Amino acid sequence: MADIDAGLLYHLPLGDIETVVFYKRDEVTSELICCDVKIAGKTWMFHEALAGWDLLIAHLSGLPGFRSDALAAMMQPAFAACEMIAFRR
Numbered sequence: 001m002a003d004i005d006a007g008l009l010y011h012l013p014l015g016d017i018e019t020v021v022f023y024k025r026d027e028v029t030s031e032l033i034c035c036d037v038k039i040a041g042k043t044w045m046f047h048e049a050l051a052g053w054d055l056l057i058a059h060l061s062g063l064p065g066f067r068s069d070a071l072a073a074m075m076q077p078a079f080a081a082c083e084m085i086a087f088r089r
Contacts, residue, residue, distance in 0.1 A: 004052030009059050012037055012044065020060055020087040022071050033071070035060075063087045 002008065019038040024031045025047070033048040035056065046056055061068060070086035 004046065004050050004056045006055075008052075009055065012039065012059065014059070014062050016040060017060075017063060017087065018089050019085065020063065020066070021083060021085050022074050023083040024074065024081070060086070 016039045017037055018040075019036075021036045021038075023034050023036075025034050035046045037044045037046070037060070046053070050056075057071070060066060065087065067084070067086045070084040074082040074084035
């Protein structure tokens with residue numbers, strides 16, 4: 001997957017986003033925080049190891065009613081499966 005930048009965010013217009021879901025993926029000795037963004041039936045998958053993750057989170061924070069606490073809430077407890085819907089249209 002390519003890094004997250006303004007060019008990629010252009011393809012994720014806030015008005016078209018249907019859902020944003022954060023979840024953890026077990027990487028044996030660590031966890032990888034992931035985010036799925038659904039637009040027009042297509043799911044874009046991102047993870048925190050991508051350069052520009054902070055740009056994605058800032059962009060998604062512009063959604064009306066976006067649960068800014070969802071990312072932090074799903075991180076605890078460590079290594080427990082968890083999924084948080086941060087936005088749903």
